[in-house]
Every structure is written in structure tokens, then in C-alpha cells.
Amino acid sequence: MGELPVTAETLPQVWVDGVERPRARELIHQALDQTQVHATDWLCTQCGEPIEGQFTECWSCGKGRP
Numbered sequence: 001m002g003e004l005p006v007t008a009e010t011l012p013q014v015w016v017d018g019v020e021r022p023r024a025r026e027l028i029h030q031a032l033d034q035t036q037v038h039a040t041d042w043l044c045t046q047c048g049e050p051i052e053g054q055f056t057e058c059w060s061c062g063k064g065r066p
């Protein structure tokens with residue numbers, strides 16, 4: 001972003017042709033579904049630490065999400 005402030009006008013955007021809209025919406029929904037799957041909390045299989053869903057590795061021992 002350089003020196004630009006983060007606002008609604010400076011956030012990245014992807015524009016698609018109208019005929020590609022159904023496919024674009026499908027891809028967005030797929031990406032959101034995957035995000036929700038990984039948003040569930042999990043327990044580290046190595047040390048038993050409870051980890052919040054957005055993390056892919058244990059903060060305590062570094063073991064990856066199962």
C-alpha cells in the first residue's frame with residue numbers, strides 16, 4: 001500500500017466481466033466456505049493446547065494443524 005491510507009477506496013478490488021459473474025460468485029463462495037472450515041478452534045495433537053481456528057500452527061510447540 002506504500003504511503004496510501006487503508007480506506008474503502010484504496011482496498012484491492014477485482015473487476016470481472018458481466019458474463020463471468022456467476023463463476024466469480026461461485027469462487028467467492030468456495031473461498032468463504034474453506035475459511036469457515038478452518039475457523040473452528042482445534043486442539044494441538046502434540047501438546048494439547050487449545051488453538052483458535054484462524055491459526056494453522058500451535059503457538060506453543062509449532063505443530064501444524066491436523
Ligand SMILES: [Zn+2]
Nearest residue numbers: 044047058061
Ligand atoms: Zn502444541
